[in-house]
Structures are given as C-alpha cells and as structure tokens.
Amino acid sequence: MEKDSIIETNRVHFYYGKFRALTDISMRFQKHRITALIGPSGCGKSTLLRLLNRMNDLIPEARVEGEVVFEDRDIYGPDVDPVEIRKKIGMVFQKPNPFPKSIFNNITFGPKLSGVAAKADLRNLVEESLRQAVLWDEVKDILDRSAMALSGGQQQRLCIARALAMKPDVLLMDEPTSALDPISTAKIEELVEELKKKYTIIIVTHNMQQAARISDMTGFFYLGRLVEYELTEKIFTNPSVKQTEDYITGRFG
Amino acid sequence: MKITRRRKEKLIKNIFFLFAIVSLLILFLIVLFLFREGIPIFKEVTLWDFLFGNEWYPTYQPPSYGIWPLIVGSLIVTFFSSLIAVPIGVMSAVYISEIAPAALKEVLKSVIELLAGLPSVVLGFFGMVVLAPWLQETFDLPTGLNIVNASLILALMAVPTISSISEDALYAVPKEFKEASYALGATKYETIVRVIVPSAFSGIMTSVILGMARAIGETMVVLMVAGGAAAIPESLFDSVRPMPASIAAEMGEAPFRSGHYHALFATGIVLFFMTLIFNLVADYVSHKFREEGSGTL
Amino acid sequence: MRRRYFKQSLFFALVTLSAGLLLFSLGGLLVYIFLNGFRAVTWDFLTLPPMDSMTKGGILPAILGTLYLTLGAVAVALPLGIVSAIYLTEYARQGKIVRVIRIGVNCLAGVPSVVFGLFGLGFFVVFLGFGSCILSGALTLGILILPTIIGATEEALKAVPQTFREASLALGVSKWLTIWKVVLPSALPGILTGSILGIGRAAGETAPIMFTAAAFYTAKLPGSIFDEVMALPYHIYVLATAGTFIDQTRPLQYGTVLVLVGLVLGIDLFAIVIRSVVRKKKRW
Numbered sequence: 127m128e129k130d131s132i133i134e135t136n137r138v139h140f141y142y143g144k145f146r147a148l149t150d151i152s153m154r155f156q157k158h159r160i161t162a163l164i165g166p167s168g169c170g171k172s173t174l175l176r177l178l179n180r181m182n183d184l185i186p187e188a189r190v191e192g193e194v195v196f197e198d199r200d201i202y203g204p205d206v207d208p209v210e211i212r213k214k215i216g217m218v219f220q221k222p223n224p225f226p227k228s229i230f231n232n233i234t235f236g237p238k239l240s241g242v243a244a245k246a247d248l249r250n251l252v253e254e255s256l257r258q259a260v261l262w263d264e265v266k267d268i269l270d271r272s273a274m275a276l277s278g279g280q281q282q283r284l285c286i287a288r289a290l291a292m293k294p295d296v297l298l299m300d301e302p303t304s305a306l307d308p309i310s311t312a313k314i315e316e317l318v319e320e321l322k323k324k325y326t327i328i329i330v331t332h333n334m335q336q337a338a339r340i341s342d343m344t345g346f347f348y349l350g351r352l353v354e355y356e357l358t359e360k361i362f363t364n365p366s367v368k369q370t371e372d373y374i375t376g377r378f379g
Numbered sequence: 380m381k382i383t384r385r386r387k388e389k390l391i392k393n394i395f396f397l398f399a400i401v402s403l404l405i406l407f408l409i410v411l412f413l414f415r416e417g418i419p420i421f422k423e424v425t426l427w428d429f430l431f432g433n434e435w436y437p438t439y440q441p442p443s444y445g446i447w448p449l450i451v452g453s454l455i456v457t458f459f460s461s462l463i464a465v466p467i468g469v470m471s472a473v474y475i476s477e478i479a480p481a482a483l484k485e486v487l488k489s490v491i492e493l494l495a496g497l498p499s500v501v502l503g504f505f506g507m508v509v510l511a512p513w514l515q516e517t518f519d520l521p522t523g524l525n526i527v528n529a530s531l532i533l534a535l536m537a538v539p540t541i542s543s544i545s546e547d548a549l550y551a552v553p554k555e556f557k558e559a560s561y562a563l564g565a566t567k568y569e570t571i572v573r574v575i576v577p578s579a580f581s582g583i584m585t586s587v588i589l590g591m592a593r594a595i596g597e598t599m600v601v602l603m604v605a606g607g608a609a610a611i612p613e614s615l616f617d618s619v620r621p622m623p624a625s626i627a628a629e630m631g632e633a634p635f636r637s638g639h640y641h642a643l644f645a646t647g648i649v650l651f652f653m654t655l656i657f658n659l660v661a662d663y664v665s666h667k668f669r670e671e672g673s674g675t676l
Numbered sequence: 677m678r679r680r681y682f683k684q685s686l687f688f689a690l691v692t693l694s695a696g697l698l699l700f701s702l703g704g705l706l707v708y709i710f711l712n713g714f715r716a717v718t719w720d721f722l723t724l725p726p727m728d729s730m731t732k733g734g735i736l737p738a739i740l741g742t743l744y745l746t747l748g749a750v751a752v753a754l755p756l757g758i759v760s761a762i763y764l765t766e767y768a769r770q771g772k773i774v775r776v777i778r779i780g781v782n783c784l785a786g787v788p789s790v791v792f793g794l795f796g797l798g799f800f801v802v803f804l805g806f807g808s809c810i811l812s813g814a815l816t817l818g819i820l821i822l823p824t825i826i827g828a829t830e831e832a833l834k835a836v837p838q839t840f841r842e843a844s845l846a847l848g849v850s851k852w853l854t855i856w857k858v859v860l861p862s863a864l865p866g867i868l869t870g871s872i873l874g875i876g877r878a879a880g881e882t883a884p885i886m887f888t889a890a891a892f893y894t895a896k897l898p899g900s901i902f903d904e905v906m907a908l909p910y911h912i913y914v915l916a917t918a919g920t921f922i923d924q925t926r927p928l929q930y931g932t933v934l935v936l937v938g939l940v941l942g943i944d945l946f947a948i949v950i951r952s953v954v955r956k957k958k959r960w
Contacts, residue, residue: 657786
C-alpha cells in the first residue's frame with residue numbers, strides 16, 4: 127500500500143446473485159483528497175461506494191471477490207468486524223435519513239453506543255460536529271426539537287454531522303445533494319471542501335459540474351468497469367478515453 | 380473485545396432462531412399429541428368405518444364411532460355460510476377500497492376489525508336467544524337451532540376475514556392499471572369489474588379460503604346454534620352436529636382415555652388436517668400471487 | 677352509454693348495501709346487547725360471586741379468571757412472538773428455512789380453537805400433569821395468539837424504513853444495537869396495536885379453555901396458578917346452555933355478555949385508537 131493512500135481495491139468483482147455489477151476494479155483512494163465517482167445510472171459507482179464500508183452486506187446474495195485494503199488489512203477478511211470498519215468509514219446517503227429523534231440525540235446516537243457516556247463530552251461533540259457541518263448557528267437553540275422538523279438541506283447537514291461525530295477517517299457520500307435544492311447543494315459543496323482538511327472524502331455524484339468543482343480525483347465508471355481514473359482537471363479537460371469524453375460532453379448518460 | 384462483540388451478536392442471532400422455531404415445534408407437538416391421544420381409537424374401529432360410518436353413538440353399548448354425520452355437518456354449514464359470506468365480504472371490500480370516501484373508509488375498516496374481535500360465544504349466544512326463536516316462529520319449525528341459523532352466524536364470523544384480506548388485495552392493485560382503464564374510456568364500474576377485481580383475484584381467493592377455514596374450525600357458534608343432531612340432515616332446517624361442536628360438547632363427559640375420548644381426539648385430527656389443507660392452499664395461492672405480482676389479468 | 681351507467685349504479689348500490697350491512701350488524705348487535713344487559717350490570721354484579729346455584733349474585737370470579745388467563749397468555753406469547761418476528765424479518769436470510777417457519781406460523785394461525793383445546797388437554801393437562809388450571813389455560817391461549825403477535829410484529833418491523841437501519845449501521849453500530857435502539861422503538865406502536873388485538877382475542881376465546889382451565893363454578897377465588905378458574909366466555913356458555921334455569925338467569929347472561937363484549941371490544945378499540953393516533957403523527 128502506498129504511503130499517501132488510505133483505501134485500495136485490488137481486482138474487485140461484485141455480484142448481486144448471478145449478476146456481475148462490478149468487474150475488476152483496482153483503485154487507490156488518496157488521503158485528504160476528494161475523490162469523485164461518476165458515470166451513468168447503473169454503472170456500479172454506488173455499488174463500489176457501499177462496498178468500501180461493507181454496507182452491501184445488507185443485501186442478500188451479494189458477493190465480493192478481490193480485496194479492499196484499509197489500514198493494511200482486507201476489510202473482507204475472515205476476522206474483520208464490519209462494525210469496526212463502519213466506525214472508521216462513515217457514510218452519508220442520497221436521501222437525508224435522520225432518525226425520528228431530537229437533533230441532539232441524532233448526533234449522539236453513534237458515540238453513545240460506542241461508549242461515550244459523559245454528558246459534557248457528548249455536549250462538546252454535538253457542538254463540534256454541528257459546527258463542522260456548518261449547522262450549529264441554525265440549530266443551537268433547538269437541539270431538543272425533532273430532526274424531522276428540519277428542512278431537507280438541514281437534515282442532510284445533520285446527517286453529515288452525525289457521521290462526523292464518530293470521528294471517522296473516511297467519509298463516503300452517495301449522491302448527497304441529489305435530493306436537495308440548489309442553495310442547499312451549494313452549502314454542502316462548500317462544506318465538503320472544508321472537510322477535506324481533516325477527512326478523506328469519496329463522493330458519488332450524478333452531477334458532473336459538481337465533480338469538476340469539488341473533487342481532486344475523478345473515476346469514470348461504465349457498465350461496472352472503471353474506465354478512467356485521473357486527476358479531475360485532466361479528466362474534464364483532456365480525457366484519454368473516448369467513452370469518458372462522450373459522457374462528459376453529454377453525448378450519453 | 381472485537382471477537383467477544385461478534386460472538387455476542389452471533390449468540391443473539393442463534394437464540395432468536397430458537398425462539399423462531401418454537402412455532403414450528405408447537406405445530407409439531409399439536410400433531411404429535413393429537414395422534415398420541417387419537418390413534419388408539421383405531422384399535423376399536425377401522426379408519427374407513429370411522430370416517431364414513433353413519434352412526435355416531437359413542438356412549439352406547441356397544442358404541443359406534445362413525446363421524447360421517449359430523450363431517451357432513453361441518454361441510455354443510457361451511458358451504459352455506461360461505462354462500463352468504465363471500466359475496467358480502469368481497470362486495471364490502473370493493474366498497475371500502477374503491478368507492479367509500481376516505482373518512483368512512485377508516486370507520487368501516489375499524490368496524491370490520493371489531494366484528495372480527497367479537498367473541499364467538501357472544502355470537503353463539505345471539506344466535507340462541509334472538510335468531511333461533513325468530514326462525515322457529517317465522518317458519519313454524521320444531522327448533523330454531525339448525526343449519527340456517529348456524530350458517531348465518533358463521534357467515535357473520537367469516538365476513539371480516541374475507542373482507543379485510545380482499546381489501547388488502549384490492550388496495551395493492553397498481554394505480555397505473557386503473558388509470559389505463561379510465562384512459563380507455565371505461566366507467567368506474569367497468570374498471571372495477573374488468574380490471575381491478577381480476578388483478579386482485581388470487582388475493583380474493585385467499586380470503587375466501589381463509590374465511591372458509593375460519594368457518595369450518597369455529598366451535599362455539601356451531602356448539603350453541605347448530606342443534607346438535609348427529610345425523611345426515613335432509614333439509615336446511617334440520618339440526619346438525621359439526622365436528623368442533625361434538626368435540627367441545629362431549630369431551631367434558633368422556634371418561635379419560637376411553638374409546639369415546641380417543642374418538643374425539645381422532646375427530647380433532649380430521650378437523651386439524653381439513654383446516655391445514657385450507658391453509659396450505661391459501662398460502663400457496665397467495666404466494667403465487669406475490670410472485671406473479673399483478674400479472675394475472 | 678346509459679345502460680353502462682345504469683349497471684354501474686346498480687353495482688354501486690349493491691356494494692354499498694354490503695358495507696352497510698356490516699355496519700348494521702355490528703351496530704345492531706351492540707345496541708341489542710347493551711339494551712338487554714345494562715340493567716344487570718351493577719356494582720354488586722361485578723364484585724360478588726355467583727349465588728344460589730348461579731341464579732343470583734355476580735360474576736367476580738369469572739372476571740378475575742379471564743383476567744388471569746389473558747395476562748398469562750400475554751406473558752407467554754408476547755416475548756416469544758416478538759423475538760420470533762425479529763428473527764424472521766431482521767436476521768434470517770430469506771430462504772427455505774424462513775419460508776418453512778412462515779408456513780408453520782400460518783398453519784398455526786389456522787388451527788381451530790377447539791384443536792388448541794385438545795392439544796392443551798393432551799399436552800399441558802395430561803402429559804405435563806398440570807391438570808386443568810390457570811397455567812394450562814394460559815399456555816394454551818398463549819400459543820393460540822402467538823401467530824397473531826408474530827404477524828403484527830413482522831408487519832410493524834417491515835414498516836420501519838430501511839434507511840433507518842442503514843443510517844445506524846453506517847455509524848458503526850452493531851446489528852443488535854441497531855435493532856434495539858432504532859428499529860424496535862420505531863416499530864413499537866405497531867407491535868403494541870397488533871399485540872393488544874391478540875389480547876382481545878385471548879380474552880374472548882372459549883373452546884381452548886373448556887378442557888384446560890375453565891370450571892363450571894368455583895366456591896373460592898383462585899389462589900394459585902394451579903387452580904381451576906371460572907371465565908367470562910365459559911360462564912356465558914354454561915348459563916345459556918347447561919343450567920336448569922336458563923330462562924331465569926337470562927338477565928345474568930345478558931349482563932355477562934355485556935361485560936365480556938365491553939372488555940374485548942374495549943381492548944380492540946384501544947388498539948385501533950393507538951394506531952390511528954400514531955399514524956397521524958408519523959413523519960416517515
């Protein structure tokens with residue numbers, strides 16, 4: 127594993143039952159960078175993302191071949207606990223999914239169950255996470271209110287704060303802005319750039335401008351294969367594969 | 380620490396599995412104990428004579444254990460109660476699912492739930508003190524406790540089952556089907572009869588089978604209002620003695636592990652397997668329905 | 677076109693009539709029972725034991741008996757049912773085993789109540805030697821309502837959005853804690869509703885307790901779980917069919933019916949109200 131990378135996939139194949147959703151994916155994700163995964167619907171980009179913290183375990187009949195190396199171990203190894211992996215690799219979903227609990231309890235949910243018990247610690251953690259997610263000023267007086275009462279954009283930032291409260295190394299984001307309005311989207315993009323200083327971010331997006339705006343590296347997927355993986359600048363100005371160019375210039379997808 | 384947590388998870392899963400198979404275990408025990416207490420009767424009578432013998436005189440000397448009249452009694456009241464309950468159940472389901480205004484819909488669904496919740500002994504009581512005297516006077520009969528009475532009350536018990544399951548099936552029909560039908564210029568009636576009901580057909584069938592299963596296994600109603608005559612009836616106003624009624628009425632008096640006692644358990648076996656078949660068929664039909672989705676048009 | 681609409685009106689009239697018939701049946705029954713029963717239901721009726729060969733007095737032992745049997749049944753069925761349902765929806769891979777267990781549960785749900793009675797007699801009363809008593813009756817009623825509780829719990833668990841589970845798991849929370857902290861609290865109202873409906877059913881059943889617990893008459897109130905008890909449904913049956921004073925005890929019968937119906941439908945109504953309140957509040 128190279129020094130500046132945090133997760134590596136080696137020749138990963140992924141199957142839903144008999145259907146092969148990913149073919150031979152080998153990728154290196156770099157520390158403190160934002161990596162964007164793009165491609166048309168059904169190309170396997172979300173599948174790959176969910177594979178990185180073993181969320182695909184939830185799907186019956188899902189099967190992984192190859193290895194995904196994180197902290198020098200294959201996370202699909204026999205004595206790896208997916209729960210431990212998910213503590214270090216957080217995830218934000220396409221649709222905001224707060225729990226029907228108060229804002230405060232949403233944030234403290236994960237830490238509490240991992241053993242953080244002191245009231246003061248939890249309070250600090252809530253403030254810190256909400257500040258990082260740039261939500262603190264909007265909700266600091268209503269922490270006891272139900273998270274369901276927030277707007278969609280606020281809910282999504284709450285979900286980001288909730289993931290950050292676990293102090294993960296990596297944050298996986300699965301089209302985090304696709305259910306949001308343009309203003310909320312802009313806020314989240316800003317936030318993501320800010321977060322890059324402390325975290326490694328891997329983001330799946332449908333929106334090519336978004337990928338171009340915020341990411342350092344971009345991987346283009348098509349039909350379950352990684353077609354091209356390059357510096358974002360290079361991919362959007364001078365792609366080396368024809369398919370990538372066609373997709374980026376809007377000829378398909 | 381990691382290992383112990385994972386062990387704990389695994390342990391929880393395994394314990395839960397044990398709980399989950401308790402239902403299966405109980406089902407197995409039911410069969411086992413019905414057979415344990417029922418089989419000895421076949422030392423006294425052959426299976427054929429037991430099932431198809433026309434005489435049920437378990438307390439005579441010598442006794443005769445033919446439950447054919449009881450089986451016929453069960454089948455007859457089940458048949459006639461279905462005749463009443465199926466149209467009412469299905470039509471009320473159509474009303475609730477397709478026609479009723481939203482507020483009334485909720486009320487009616489609650490009404491059906493409450494009807495289903497009425498204790499059977501209460502309905503039996505009602506059949507005895509209200510329906511029976513009325514039937515007796517109106518039709519000038521020797522007794523109001525007969526097939527008609529039992530069928531009416533049993534229908535009242537089967538309707539909630541039929542109606543609620545049918546309603547679920549109708550509700551599950553995709554909106555697109557309705558829209559397609561309306562867009563082709565069909566009236567609401569035509570849409571319901573030609574598109575919606577056929578799409579929900581297997582669900583409705585399931586409801587009918589389960590409703591019949593409920594009627595055939597129901598005890599208190601037939602015990603109280605069917606009249607109790609263990610003979611093949613000749614008219615709708617004759618009394619019958621369906622299997623559950625016979626078991627419930629006689630078990631209290633049958634000496635422990637006598638021929639009579641064993642015969643009642645054996646009757647329980649017959650009843651159990653009859654309802655089991657109904658339920659397996661219902662399960663099959665509804666499962667097929669789920670697999671094929673609404674593609675049974 | 678006119679004929680098409682005529683058919684439609686006719687059809688609508690028929691289905692409306694069917695639904696009306698149900699409303700009328702329930703309403704008519706309840707009104708009838710109330711009008712005939714309410715005079716009998718006095719304080720003494722509820723708090724005194726039967727007297728003079730059950731031709732006078734009250735039904736206290738039967739009320740208590742039904743209470744004990746029902747509580748016992750719930751104590752058996754609730755933990756068993758909820759845990760089974762959690763296994764079936766949250767843990768089991770949806771394969772053959774689950775399918776077999778599900779068919780088993782469905783079949784159990786379809787077993788006639790009198791057959792449960794026979795089983796209770798053969799297994800609890802005779803084989804395990806409990807005799808006819810509260811314990812045997814409560815166990816029999818417990819397995820009778822087990823499928824209801826499993827079904828209700830499964831439905832409630834399935835209604836919890838998958839996103840809740842994902843959110844929790846993605847935070848590195850273990851599966852069991854996810855179920856305990858996220859899934860169960862969200863499903864609780866649904867589980868409660870279904871379970872309460874099951875309780876209502878247990879309270880009203882007669883056939884399963886006839887050979888396993890119910891006594892014609894007991895002089896004393898039950899003192900232990902190994903005592904026979906009177907129970908409301910069985911009391912109705914006994915008074916209405918087996919006495920020599922059937923007509924004389926008619927008011928007592930109506931009174932007992934009213935108490936039982938009030939109890940059972942009260943329980944059911946309570947469940948229905950909980951459900952509708954929760955549904956209105958639900959945001960997902």
